[in-house]
Amino acid sequence: MAGVFITIEGADGAGKSTQIEKLKHYLSCKGYDIILCREPGGTVISEEIRKVILNKEFTEMGDMTELLLYTSARAQLVEQVIRPALKDGKIVICDRFVDSSAVYQGIARGMGIDLVYEVNRYAIGKTMPDITILLDIPGSAGIQRKKKQGELDRMELETASFHDKVSEGYRILAEKFPERIKKLDGTQPIEVIFDQIKEIVKNIIQ
Secondary structure, eight states: OOOEEEEEEESTTSSHHHHHHHHHHHHHHTTOOEEEEESSOSSHHHHHHHHHHHOTTOTTOOHHHHHHHHHHHHHHHIIIIIHHHHHTTOEEEEEOOHHHHIIIIIIISSSOHHHHHHHHHHHHTTOOOSEEEEEEOOHHHHHHHHHHHSOOOTTTTSOHHHHHHHHHHHHHHHHHSTTTEEEEETTSOHHHHHHHHHHHHHHHHO
């Protein structure tokens, strides 16, 4: 079997981690070799970049600096983890990928989707997800969830308006790339969402 690249996207607090763990367990029980990764992060170098990006003391970080840091972390993850795993026929499930940058930097920061994808073209080449599952929730609702989970990082501490732009940005991408990005109502019960994810993933794997 050829490798399959699945990404899970959504605003902060959308419930991505819960669904990723459930999907990993489900596919592992069916005998598939699963690789989990996250963005920014997933390698030693990328995790160090993550610490810089999310450090809430770095309030002076410029938008382009932020974009390039995310892109650098992504380039390392693709080269070191994602591409080799796909070559070996594994299923890669990644918590966020280039669409996150398109939304957070391209739309919410106002840098433009086209610019973000162009910059990332050099970082990821032709390595794009086979399917992207978007957990759609209001930005404000997601941040309320995150606050209950603990201390917020630099990106999570952005304004309510910013997080609303993020949620709307994901909806824009889902309309732009309907064949790849499958939008699910992230406010539904966990098991209902997971049943929908299983159906989407079954179709891709088969």
